[in-house]
Every structure is written in C-alpha cells, then in structure tokens.
Amino acid sequence: MKVLMLGWEFPPFSTGGLGTASYGITKGLSNNGVDVTFVLPKAPYEKQIGRVRVRSALNLGGKVRFREISSFLSPYQTDESYRESLKEYTKSTKNRPISRSSEIYGSNLIEEVERYKEEALRLALEEEFDIVHAHDWMTFKAAKLIKEKTGKPMVVHVHATEFDRSGNNPNPYVYAIEKEGMDYADRIIAVSAYTKGIISERYNINPSKVRVVHNAVEHGSIKLKNMPDLGSKIVLFLGRLTLQKGPDYFLKAAKRILEKEPDVRFIVAGKGDMRNRLIEMASSMGIAKNVLFAGYLDKEMTEMAYELANVYVMPSVSEPFGITPLEALKHSTPVIISRQSGVSEVLSHCIKVDFWDVEKLASTILSVLAYPSLRRVMGFNGREEVAGMSWDESARKCVDVYNELITAPELSAPRIIS
Amino acid sequence: MVDVSFYFQVHQPYRLREYSVFDIGRNHKYFDDKKNREIIERVVKKAYLPANSAFMDLIRQHGERFKISFSITGVLIEQLRMFSPETLESFRELAETGNVEFLSETYYHSLASLFSPKEFREQVMLHKRLIKEEFGITPRVFRNTEVIFSDKIADMIKEMGFKSAVAEGADKIMEGRSPNYVYEAHNGLKLLLKNYMLSDDIAFRFSNREWNEWPLTAEKYSSWLDGVNGNGEIINLFMDYETFGEHQWAQTGIFKFLRKMPEIFLKKRENRFVTVSEALSHEPRGRINFPYLVSWADTERDVSAWLGNDMQKTAAKEIYAIERTVRKSRNKEIIRDWRKLQVSDNFYYMCTKWFSDGDVHKYFNPYSSPYEGFIAFMNILNDIMARIKGEINIPLERPSRLLGQNKSKL
Numbered sequence: 050m051k052v053l054m055l056g057w058e059f060p061p062f063s064t065g066g067l068g069t070a071s072y073g074i075t076k077g078l079s080n081n082g083v084d085v086t087f088v089l090p091k092a093p094y095e096k097q098i099g100r101v102r103v104r105s106a107l108n109l110g111g112k113v114r115f116r117e118i119s120s121f122l123s124p125y126q127t128d129e130s131y132r133e134s135l136k137e138y139t140k141s142t143k144n145r146p147i148s149r150s151s152e153i154y155g156s157n158l159i160e161e162v163e164r165y166k167e168e169a170l171r172l173a174l175e176e177e178f179d180i181v182h183a184h185d186w187m188t189f190k191a192a193k194l195i196k197e198k199t200g201k202p203m204v205v206h207v208h209a210t211e212f213d214r215s216g217n218n219p220n221p222y223v224y225a226i227e228k229e230g231m232d233y234a235d236r237i238i239a240v241s242a243y244t245k246g247i248i249s250e251r252y253n254i255n256p257s258k259v260r261v262v263h264n265a266v267e268h269g270s271i272k273l274k275n276m277p278d279l280g281s282k283i284v285l286f287l288g289r290l291t292l293q294k295g296p297d298y299f300l301k302a303a304k305r306i307l308e309k310e311p312d313v314r315f316i317v318a319g320k321g322d323m324r325n326r327l328i329e330m331a332s333s334m335g336i337a338k339n340v341l342f343a344g345y346l347d348k349e350m351t352e353m354a355y356e357l358a359n360v361y362v363m364p365s366v367s368e369p370f371g372i373t374p375l376e377a378l379k380h381s382t383p384v385i386i387s388r389q390s391g392v393s394e395v396l397s398h399c400i401k402v403d404f405w406d407v408e409k410l411a412s413t414i415l416s417v418l419a420y421p422s423l424r425r426v427m428g429f430n431g432r433e434e435v436a437g438m439s440w441d442e443s444a445r446k447c448v449d450v451y452n453e454l455i456t457a458p459e460l461s462a463p464r465i466i467s
Numbered sequence: 468m469v470d471v472s473f474y475f476q477v478h479q480p481y482r483l484r485e486y487s488v489f490d491i492g493r494n495h496k497y498f499d500d501k502k503n504r505e506i507i508e509r510v511v512k513k514a515y516l517p518a519n520s521a522f523m524d525l526i527r528q529h530g531e532r533f534k535i536s537f538s539i540t541g542v543l544i545e546q547l548r549m550f551s552p553e554t555l556e557s558f559r560e561l562a563e564t565g566n567v568e569f570l571s572e573t574y575y576h577s578l579a580s581l582f583s584p585k586e587f588r589e590q591v592m593l594h595k596r597l598i599k600e601e602f603g604i605t606p607r608v609f610r611n612t613e614v615i616f617s618d619k620i621a622d623m624i625k626e627m628g629f630k631s632a633v634a635e636g637a638d639k640i641m642e643g644r645s646p647n648y649v650y651e652a653h654n655g656l657k658l659l660l661k662n663y664m665l666s667d668d669i670a671f672r673f674s675n676r677e678w679n680e681w682p683l684t685a686e687k688y689s690s691w692l693d694g695v696n697g698n699g700e701i702i703n704l705f706m707d708y709e710t711f712g713e714h715q716w717a718q719t720g721i722f723k724f725l726r727k728m729p730e731i732f733l734k735k736r737e738n739r740f741v742t743v744s745e746a747l748s749h750e751p752r753g754r755i756n757f758p759y760l761v762s763w764a765d766t767e768r769d770v771s772a773w774l775g776n777d778m779q780k781t782a783a784k785e786i787y788a789i790e791r792t793v794r795k796s797r798n799k800e801i802i803r804d805w806r807k808l809q810v811s812d813n814f815y816y817m818c819t820k821w822f823s824d825g826d827v828h829k830y831f832n833p834y835s836s837p838y839e840g841f842i843a844f845m846n847i848l849n850d851i852m853a854r855i856k857g858e859i860n861i862p863l864e865r866p867s868r869l870l871g872q873n874k875s876k877l
Contacts, residue, residue, distance in 0.1 A: 412487035
C-alpha cells in the first residue's frame with residue numbers, strides 16, 4: 050500500500066505536537082509495511098538536509114520518502130505571521146536578483162495556500178499512491194484537488210480544529226477550508242473522541258465517517274547529564290503560550306498555591322502570542338519571583354524540564370489530544386491534565402480537572418507536592434501505562450481506515466456533500 | 468445430610484467528600500452526607516429491604532430448617548438510624564424470629580487488626596455492645612473485616628474470648644482439603660471456611676451470560692449443594708448482602724432464585740440451612756495454618772486491594788501513627804472522626820490494581836481516580852492533626868508536614 054501524505058512539519062524542523070504526531074504515524078506506517086511519500090513545505094532559507102540523512106537520523110527505514118515544496122507555510126500560522134516571514138525573507142534576499150520572492154510566493158496566507166495546492170498537485174502527479182492523507186487544514190485544499198484529479202480516496206487527519214485554536218472564535222476563512230476538506234474526505238481521522246465530537250457538532254459532519262485514532266508517544270529518551278538542583282518544589286507548564294493551552298489558568302493556580310506554600314517554583318516553557326501578557330500578569334499578581342519563563346526548549350532541555358519537575362500540569366482550554374503528559378510520564382513525573390483533552394481518554398493514571406476550576410487545580414497541585422507516596426504511585430503507574438502505548442498501534446488503525454476505502458472503491462468517487 | 472450456612476456481610480462506609488488542601492484547619496466536615504444518604508436510600512430499596520422480606524418469608528415457610536447469619540457493621544447501623552430506620556426495624560424483626568445469628572466484627576469495618584491490637588479490641592467491643600443494643604443478641608463468632616485472617620489474628624481473637632471465626636477457604640491454605648467441614652486454627656479456634664466456588668456462583672457469576680452454567684436455576688444450584696452429601700458436612704456460603712438486588716439486579720431473577728432455591732433444597736428432609744454457630748457444632752476435621760494474611764478479595768485472596776501500593780501503605784501507617792495523639796486529645800468527636808476514617812473502603816478506593824481496566828473496584832467508588840481518594844484521606848488526616856494541635860497543647864508525635872522536607876523528586 051502506498052500513501053501520499055501531506056504534512057506541515059516534521060522533526061527536526063518542528064515546533065509542536067503536529068510534527069511529533071506526523072513522525073510517529075509515518076514511522077508506524079512504515080513498520081506496518083506501508084510506503085509513505087511525505088510532502089512537506091520547506092522554508093527556502095532552511096539548510097538543505099539530505100533526505101537520506103534525515104531518514105537515518107530519524108530511524109525511519111527505507112519505506113519513507115520525502116518531497117519538499119518551497120514555502121513559508123508552517124502550522125500554527127496566521128496571516129500576520131506569514132506576512133512577517135515573507136517580509137524577512139524578502140529583506141534578506143533583496144540584493145540577489147534571481148530571488149524575486151514576491152513573484153514566487155503568495156503575498157498573503159490565502160494566496161500561499163492556493164499556490165501550495167497547485168505545487169502539491171504537480172508533485173502528486175509524478176507519484177504513485179493509493180490514498181492521499183492530509184494533516185490539518187492548510188493541506189486540505191491540496192488533498193481535495195489531488196482527489197479530484199486522480200480519483201484516489203482522501204483521508205483528512207484532524208489534529209486540531211479552528212475552535213480549539215481560537216477559543217470559540219474561529220477565523221471564517223480557516224473554518225471554511227476545514228469544513229470543505231472534511232466534507233470532501235472519504236474518511237476523517239480524529240485524534241480523540243473529544244475532537245470527533247467537535248467535528249460532528251461544529252462542522253456538521255456525519256460521525257459515521259469519522260474514526261478516532263489516538264496519538265501515542267515515542268519511547269526511549271536522551272541521557273541527561275548535569276541536572277541542576279533547584280532545591281524547591283517545581284511545577285511545570287510546557288506548551289505554546291496561546292489561549293488554547295491555558296497558561297493563564299496555570300498562573301492563577303500558581304498565585305493560589307503561593308498563598309499557602311511560598312517556596313514552590315513554576316516553570317513556564319514555550320513561546321507564543323500570550324508571552325508578554327503572561328509576564329505582565331505574573332508581575333501584577335506579585336508572583337514573578339516564583340515564575341520562570343523559560344522560552345522555547347529544545348529536545349534535551351525539554352526532557353530536563355520533565356525530569357526536574359515534581360508535577361507536570363496541562364491546563365488546556367481545548368486540547369484535541371495533548372502528547373506532553375505522556376512525555377512527562379516517561380520521566381515518572383506525575384501529571385495533572387485538563388478534562389477538556391483527548392489524552393484524558395487514554396490516560397487513567399493521572400488526575401483530571403476542569404481547566405476553569407482554578408481552585409481545584411491549585412489544591413490538587415498542592416496535594417501532589419505534599420505527598421511523596423502519591424507522586425511515586427502516580428509516576429510509576431503512569432509510566433507503565435504510557436509504556437503500553439505505541440505509534441505502531443495508532444498507525445495500524447490508520448491502515449484499517451485505508452483498507453475501508455481501498456476495498457470499497459465506490460466511496461472514493463468525488464461527491465458533493467451538502 | 469448437608470447443612471448450608473448462609474452468611475451475609477452488610478456494610479456501607481461513610482464516603483468522604485472532596486476534601487481540599489485549602490480546607491485543612493478551616494473546615495472539619497469530612498463526609499459527603501448527601502451522597503451517603505443517596506447511596507443508603509438506593510441500596511436499601513434495591514437490596515436490603517427486598518432481601519429481608521424474602522428471608523422473612525422463607526423463615527415463616529420453613530421454620531427451624533431455614534436460618535441465616537448477618538454481620539452488620541457499626542457504620543452501617545449508624546447510617547440506617549439516620550437515613551432508613553425502617554430498614555433497621557426490618558433487621559430487628561428478622562432477629563426476633565430467632566432464626567438469625569449476628570456475627571462479631573470491628574465497629575468501623577477497619578484494618579485495625581493489622582496495625583493496632585488495642586484499637587482492634589476496642590472496636591470489636593464497641594460493635595458487640597451495639598449489636599446487643601440493637602438486636603438483643605450477643606455475637607459469639609468472629610468475622611474480621613474483608614475476612615482477613617492469619618495465625619496472629621487467630622491469637623488476638625482467642626485472647627478476646629472468642630472460640631470460633633470465619634475465614635476464606637482459599638486454595639493456597641486449603642492445600643487440597645475440602646472447605647465443607649469444620650477446621651481449627653493453629654491455636655484451636657474453630658473455623659468455618661468459605662466455599663468460594665459455590666458462593667461466587669451466586670455472588671459473581673449468577674447473571675454472567677458468558678458463564679457456561681448460565682442461567683443458574685434454583686434446581687441446578689440446589690443439586691450442586693446436594694451433591695456435597697457424602698463428602699462434606701457443611702457448605703459455607705458467604706457474600707455481600709448487596710449481592711441481592713445491587714450486584715445482581717432484580718431483573719436478573721436473583722430474588723426469584725433466592726426464594727425458590729431453599730424450597731427445592733429442603734425437599735430432601737435431612738437438608739438444613741443453619742446459623743454459623745450451628746454449623747460450628749460439627750467436629751473439626753483437622754488443623755489449618757494461616758502463616759500469612761488471607762482475605763476474601765480478588766483472585767489473590769490477600770490484602771493487596773487495601774494495602775498494595777505505596778499510597779495505601781502510607782495512609783494506613785499515618786492513620787495508626789497518630790493513634791496515641793488522637794486518644795490523648797480526649798475529644799470524643801475527634802476520636803470518632805478518626806475511626807470513621809479507618810473504614811477499609813477508604814483504602815480500597817486508593818487501589819491502583821486494574822484501575823485502568825475499570826472493574827468491580829469501581830463499585831460505589833466516589834472518586835474518579837485512586838489518587839483523589841488518597842488526597843481526600845490525607846488532607847483530612849492533616850486536619851485532624853490541626854484540630855488536635857489547636858485544642859490541646861501537646862507536642863505531636865508526628866509533625867503535620869504538609870510539604871515534606873524531602874528534597875528529592877520522589
């Protein structure tokens with residue numbers, strides 16, 4: 050079986066969960082005997098990495114090939130951030146006459162998504178494949194076009210919806226692309242039942258064509274050296290600093306905790322549009338001394354943060370899945386997660402709270418800090434539970450979805466769903 | 468002839484409310500009155516009252532040939548007084564027939580036998596007094612919480628003046644011997660051993676459609692009991708009283724079975740249903756050693772459901788570690804709260820075995836995870852210490868260390 054996959058990020062050039070999931074699924078598919086051709090946007094200023102080298106570094110085996118499309122698109126992109134990237138690039142190349150970027154790249158996000166669609170089709174026509182599998186909204190238009198031109202069945206994989214990202218304030222343009230992709234897809238893969246619910250309710254999609262395939266976590270870890278000793282209890286937040294991830298709830302809980310236990314320290318790791326607001330918030334609440342804004346952490350620093358923390362907290366407002374608690378548990382670090390998350394469907398050895406219940410969040414964190422035996426049992430059992438999860442299993446479920454479409458070819462004919 | 472000894476455990480704990488760290492030192496209300504009332508109201512309606520009525524009818528119908536035994540905990544009796552006096556009255560009516568025996572156990576359905584002989588003895592005495600007061604009967608046969616038994620417990624019980632007890636007929640201690648006889652413990656204490664196969668056929672398998680004996684008819688089961696004739700003298704059927712109507716819902720036909728099975732079994736004139744004391748009148752067939760703890764729970768038949776993980780061990784250690792301090796407070800309310808916290812169910816809720824699968828451990832469990840069960844328990848324990856600290860000025864044996872000095876990660 051051959052799959053043409055349209056994705057947005059892939060390690061090592063990735064900033065979030067989408068890249069991690071794309072890698073996990075691709076590797077799992079390869080282990081399940083599926084050939085994958087992975088199409089990725091590549092920013093023109095990124096250093097060229099030989100595909101063979103990427104493959105061997107990521108331990109992907111011979112069944113995976115990469116094709117790149119030169120573009121500034123990246124996940125979590127907004128129109129504003131796209132224009133920003135383009136401007137920087139134009140500035141850096143303005144003295145080189147061959148690179149008239151404004152003529153090659155779309156001048157805004159909408160144009161670029163359209164251009165990308167055509168590029169992807171051109172590339173798809175050179176490839177042989179049985180299924181087109183697209184990850185999140187920016188690729189949906191491309192997948193639809195490829196389906197129309199080749200007649201191959203189309204799967205869209207929803208890692209997040211505009212409702213999760215925007216906090217119930219969707220950008221109509223993005224919503225429309227998502228909706229169109231979901232309507233045209235022969236099957237939709239949702240990363241959780243939680244997301245499946247949003248897809249069926251908010252996008253008005255018949256749930257019978259949506260399959261839930263939960264994410265997993267990559268096993269094995271880096272050996273850590275020179276671990277600092279911070280000498281106090283540490284509570285960790287790690288994620289993009291955006292509305293969706295609930296960092297403001299984390300700070301409110303921190304404030305409440307510090308009223309009772311003034312020595313606790315809070316690490317806020319990640320970058321995002323809320324960063325400055327959060328820093329101001331911490332200082333106006335008078336807790337700045339105890340809150341460390343660590344910025345974006347690379348892989349090794351991330352592992353170090355999990356290792357250092359006494360408890361990991363994921364207070365997301367709306368989290369389609371949420372791989373980070375699984376990563377924290379690989380370090381036996383106990384986790385407290387938002388009920389409004391997909392990962393809460395597959396993880397039992399943790400404590401689940403509603404993101405808005407700051408009082409409960411604070412008291413739970415305090416209790417976990419207070420009782421060492423609680424941390425031991427949560428960490429140990431959670432780690433065991435995570436050890437039983439694998440991307441191969443998630444990929445196997447994707448193969449089941451492909452098989453549904455390949456054995457029922459009539460489904461793949463383009464049709465309009467109102 | 469075969470004697471059948473039916474014994475039912477009747478117990479519901481006080482469920483704790485979601486007691487937060489921020490409540491410590493401020494709020495001394497530990498129990499979820501609303502939930503406790505709801506559960507009692509539900510369980511009496513679905514199980515206790517219809518079962519009591521069935522047993523009353525059976526006693527009227529068969530007279531001397533139909534007897535049963537109950538072990539009712541102090542914490543349940545307290546709750547029935549508050550939430551369902553008519554149920555208590557119906558147990559009293561059963562007691563008045565003379566065909567019902569009551570067993571002895573700890574008032575608080577606690578694990579005190581494993582941690583504090585002094586507390587254990589006191590709770591047994593409190594329970595004995597309560598049963599006498601409620602039912603006019605002094606219990607003579609001992610049944611430990613969750614049928615936990617060992618040679619050491621046998622010694623404590625004997626020292627308290629008991630001559631007999633019930634225990635689990637677990638394979639590991641039976642070593643191929645039949646549970647259908649009376650035995651004695653290493654110190655001569657007479658023992659009734661649960662026939663777990665025949666007990667579990669009713670308690671766990673009755674409504675299981677995967678079971679190759681489903682549906683279990685009164686005729687079939689009665690013939691199994693009868694089949695013991697010739698290779699046994701007594702059959703000990705021990706189970707939770709919630710089996711009737713709650714673990715096995717009325718729709719499964721459990722009450723019809725309950726009413727019909729004795730009738731068929733008693734058609735043979737030499738068969739009888741007896742109380743535990745009558746069952747114990749048979750001569751012991753041999754000696755059984757309990758070198759380690761044996762209970763009636765799970766397939767392991769050990770204490771791992773209550774004391775299997777680190778949280779459970781910590782919680783148990785901490786609650787008994789403050790015993791002297793609690794007693795010294797001489798505050799009756801504090802002592803009662805401390806005892807109500809000892810109910811074994813609180814430890815059961817912290818069990819992490821099979822938690823991710825979801826199973827029998829979830830039954831009536833008020834928490835969404837074992838971790839929240841532990842948190843509520845430990846926070847309350849810290850509040851009890853705070854109350855004592857506030858009321859009397861004695862140095863505490865164990866400091867109330869909310870945030871431990873332990874710097875290491877775990």
